[in-house]
Amino acid sequence: MYKSDIASPGSRTVDNIPNPDHLLDRPAAGMPRPTTPAALAAVGDSYESSILELPQEVMIGILLLLQPLDVASCRQVCRDWASICSTPILEYSTLLTRTGMMNGPAPHTSITRRLAALEGYHQAWNAARLSLCHGLPLPGDYRYDHLHFSETLVPIVHDSQLKLFSLPSAHRHVGFRAMSLDLKPFALRPQFCATDIPQGLLLIAGFLPSNSRILQCHILSLSALPTACYDGRATVPVLRVTTNFLFARTLQLNVCGDLLGWMWKGHSCKLKIHNWKTGELLWSFTHPHLEISFVFLDQSSVMVARHETLVLDVYTVVSREPAAPASARLISFSLPPLAEDASMSVKTLKSQVPPPEVDGGALFEADPQFSVLAVSFTITAPRTSTDLADSTDSEEYILITPLAALLAHVHRETPDTSREAVDHEQTIPWEHWGTSSSRLLHMLPGAGLWKSAHISALGSKCAVASYRPFLPLVLDVFIFDVHPFADGTDDDREELAGFIRTAPVMHGSRTLLNPLRNELPYRVWHKEVAYDDIIDFPSRPWTDPSFVALLNDGLVVANCSRSDMGLTILHTFSV
Numbered sequence: 001m002y003k004s005d006i007a008s009p010g011s012r013t014v015d016n017i018p019n020p021d022h023l024l025d026r027p028a029a030g031m032p033r034p035t036t037p038a039a040l041a042a043v044g045d046s047y048e049s050s051i052l053e054l055p056q057e058v059m060i061g062i063l064l065l066l067q068p069l070d071v072a073s074c075r076q077v078c079r080d081w082a083s084i085c086s087t088p089i090l091e092y093s094t095l096l097t098r099t100g101m102m103n104g105p106a107p108h109t110s111i112t113r114r115l116a117a118l119e120g121y122h123q124a125w126n127a128a129r130l131s132l133c134h135g136l137p138l139p140g141d142y143r144y145d146h147l148h149f150s151e152t153l154v155p156i157v158h159d160s161q162l163k164l165f166s167l168p169s170a171h172r173h174v175g176f177r178a179m180s181l182d183l184k185p186f187a188l189r190p191q192f193c194a195t196d197i198p199q200g201l202l203l204i205a206g207f208l209p210s211n212s213r214i215l216q217c218h219i220l221s222l223s224a225l226p227t228a229c230y231d232g233r234a235t236v237p238v239l240r241v242t243t244n245f246l247f248a249r250t251l252q253l254n255v256c257g258d259l260l261g262w263m264w265k266g267h268s269c270k271l272k273i274h275n276w277k278t279g280e281l282l283w284s285f286t287h288p289h290l291e292i293s294f295v296f297l298d299q300s301s302v303m304v305a306r307h308e309t310l311v312l313d314v315y316t317v318v319s320r321e322p323a324a325p326a327s328a329r330l331i332s333f334s335l336p337p338l339a340e341d342a343s344m345s346v347k348t349l350k351s352q353v354p355p356p357e358v359d360g361g362a363l364f365e366a367d368p369q370f371s372v373l374a375v376s377f378t379i380t381a382p383r384t385s386t387d388l389a390d391s392t393d394s395e396e397y398i399l400i401t402p403l404a405a406l407l408a409h410v411h412r413e414t415p416d417t418s419r420e421a422v423d424h425e426q427t428i429p430w431e432h433w434g435t436s437s438s439r440l441l442h443m444l445p446g447a448g449l450w451k452s453a454h455i456s457a458l459g460s461k462c463a464v465a466s467y468r469p470f471l472p473l474v475l476d477v478f479i480f481d482v483h484p485f486a487d488g489t490d491d492d493r494e495e496l497a498g499f500i501r502t503a504p505v506m507h508g509s510r511t512l513l514n515p516l517r518n519e520l521p522y523r524v525w526h527k528e529v530a531y532d533d534i535i536d537f538p539s540r541p542w543t544d545p546s547f548v549a550l551l552n553d554g555l556v557v558a559n560c561s562r563s564d565m566g567l568t569i570l571h572t573f574s575v
Helices: 037-046 056-063 068-075 079-085 088-098 111-127 403-413 490-496
Strands: 101-103 148-150 154-158 161-166 177-182 189-196 201-208 211-221 238-242 249-256 259-265 269-275 280-287 292-296 301-306 311-318 327-334 343-350 364-366 372-382 392-402 425-428 439-443 449-458 461-467 474-482 522-530 547-551 554-561 568-574
Touching: 056 079, 056 088, 068 079, 068 088, 088 101, 088 111, 111 364, 148 249, 154 189, 161 189, 189 249, 201 249, 201 259, 211 249, 211 259, 238 259, 238 269, 249 292, 259 292, 269 292, 280 301, 280 311, 292 343, 301 343, 301 403, 311 403, 327 403, 343 449, 372 403, 372 449, 372 461, 392 403, 392 461, 392 474, 439 474, 449 547, 461 547, 474 554, 490 522
Parallel strands: 148 189, 327 425
Antiparallel strands: 101 364, 154 161, 161 177, 189 201, 201 211, 211 238, 249 259, 259 269, 269 280, 292 301, 301 311, 311 327, 343 372, 372 392, 392 439, 449 461, 461 474, 474 522, 547 554, 554 568
């Protein structure tokens, strides 16, 4: 069955529903409809029409317009409804929504096979275990550098070779992808890598070995690899800045449509948003002392979090018109209200809309409409007891919320961008956006060494890492799937015991106002890996050689051995 044979959960229409008669073993139930005037006169007023008299393809088309909970309710009506709701096409559509996926473009694959593959894919996230990534195209001695990155291709540097790879998925019919590039022609010491597979982009940022005050970002053609070739669409293929700090470091590099965001830290933290095709600087932001983090919400909106703040700021970037300055209109989202005398420190933002498959062979894909934003923050409040050495209480939190909930406010509150460019400020209270559409995670004290820079979000999934504070060193990774139709179970909640606290209504917090509603459904998978060697895990993200990264079909965890900084320890799993 083809992609057009079934609509995704976000775009279901009756026109997209095929005739599913071959999937049903019995005719539609119900009283035969009178078809002649004599028959109608014979039954008179005793005839009552039934929805089950509709053609089966129409019935299924109607049910496909419903959400999973509604289909489950219909299944309880009677045996005939239960039979129709149990057809593979309805079960497949329902499972797509429950797992945050949408139908893929792979041709000539029946609904029955797609359903079996999706069930196996969903179960594989629970069964998969982290292990050393044997079989990957990496040097056997593990002496290579791993770069921080965005998107779904993992970058590894060995000597002067940049190697990019993604994980395969037998359930989705997606194969292993590997690419390489010789970095010698660029005379660059790379620090960060970003890819955009649909646009065929490869971005590499780093500083010059000859002058460590100069940072460069090279805009290359991903589709041209292994040939080193700048992207022909970029008018300025190399962006360059001179910093006031020796060995300034790129913290983030992201691309979304025509927008390129580049953030680095020297004596101050700076963010610049460019149009990568024209080289035009659309907007810049500088914070003199504190850290900042940013994510693109869509192709015109960027969210920025300052280190000491109670709000998340969204800037809608407006392209520069002739003889007019670039501008950004501001909307702020208030974070959860704090207890008296408490203060908040936002650590990092993570969000990534999953890219579509470009080879057309996937049975199903992550649905972009379920993509989430993850925000990690610390709240500190004075202790009530004065006989303790530490005079403050500190609590770690991660907030997960759908991008759609934020964008609904952004597009509603942002004025028409065609008007004369002026700054526009609007603050959305927590009660209006976060109360009913978020999931708040409380990192329990003493459960582990939480590193807020080491969260990762892709589509509807968010990974959170914690190191246990004793030897042998064990890394715990919790992968949350958070969206309105997630089907978490009591077993999922047992996985969190002792590590993370979350509940529909959260009480007892010393730093947040109580109670807090926590209504966004979730499910969670727990992974762990034990390290024989002591790994290096600094607290500052711009010097941190470690990362935890979600990919389309698995997870990658990278660490460096403290005894030998040339030894990279890379663990993965794929589904």
